[in-house]
Amino acid sequence: MSDSGFGDFEFERKFFVRELPAVATSDPSPALIVQAYLFAADGYAVRIRLQGPAPDTLDGTPAALVQRLGEDAIGTMTAKGPAAGGTRYEAERNLDPMVAGQIVSRAEHVVAKVRYSAWLGEDGWVLDRFLGGNAPLVLAEVERGSPVVDLTIPGFCLTEVSEDDRFRNEYLAHNPFGDWAAAYGRELDLLGANFVNTLGHNDFEGSTPPRHG
Template sequence: MQESGHGDFEFERKFFVHDMPEVAASDPSPTMIVQAYLFAADGYAVRVRVQGPAPTNCDATPTDLVDALGESALGTMAAKGPAVGGTRYEAEREIDPLVAGQIVRRCEQVVAKVRYAVWLGEDGWVIDRFLGGNAPLVIAEVERGAPVVNLAVPEFCATEVSEDDRFRNEYLAFHPYDAWAERYRRELALLGPKFVHTLGRNRIAGS
């Protein structure tokens, strides 16, 4: 979460991506994130995360991924509130990575992903490639220290999912994407792309 004058709040917008964009390869050191949800209901969640440099082999169990992160891992714990208009309460604090890893090992509701960070135009973006039961989901996310308005949306973003609770990590922890991926793709093909229009003017990057 970015530091800002708004305290424990994050300002982000999220987009569904059909396939990994080529620009993700420009990140020379992607991050592996393995996170467990201890509680999730009605938009509120408690999350424990372990993260570090992504290992060469990402096709492994969450326990193996935690092991692969080793001593260089960072451990965090976060309390989250419901998202409203691209704004969400998130109080995140660093905790002992060994403790965080042991918690993740013992939790069934786990999300693992590889995060690529890229700079596009005026904003820093992260592209998350989900693993395990949430593969082959790809989500692009932009975060600022204030509401994300007047956004230049990269062409690889198929539709905005900022207000679609199905794409929140805590939902994916309990309802893995692979169980409803085809249904969602049919829905997207039928209804077409959607973008939030209450946060200024959206434009496709380069247009």
């Protein structure tokens, strides 16, 4: 949720990453996020999230992961609207972590991931390594308090998925990446990399990758 005066809106861009980059190891305290989607349709979603320091053991059911988060977890409830041009309505409110954990433990559509944070250039980035049925998906996100324009894109970002609804967490909760990872790999090999070109100038770390569309 933005604190910049834009109210309940988030401004982010999201990228597909082949594997977790070394920069993720610079985060001394990655977070485990377990979140359930109580409703998701046409870009609108209601999410319950429990988040806390990542434990040593990251396997097991969502209910088991919730138990491992312990007393330091933070609970939130979030309503989201459809995204357009890297902007999405997002109203987030605190929720009692015990209540959040009980809801997530009982929910049908759940996403679990480990989040690493890193400061790259002028931006703070997060790298999400998904667990369970969404493994081995890794996504990189950059968020600002206003539209993310004139961005320097790290070399580990293979292609941008900011406008690909398949990589929204609510979609992944219903259609785990593991079920279509191979098909997406073939699609990426066929079509090549694609980056949004309507948000200012993209600078690419290292050599400029091929861009399509």
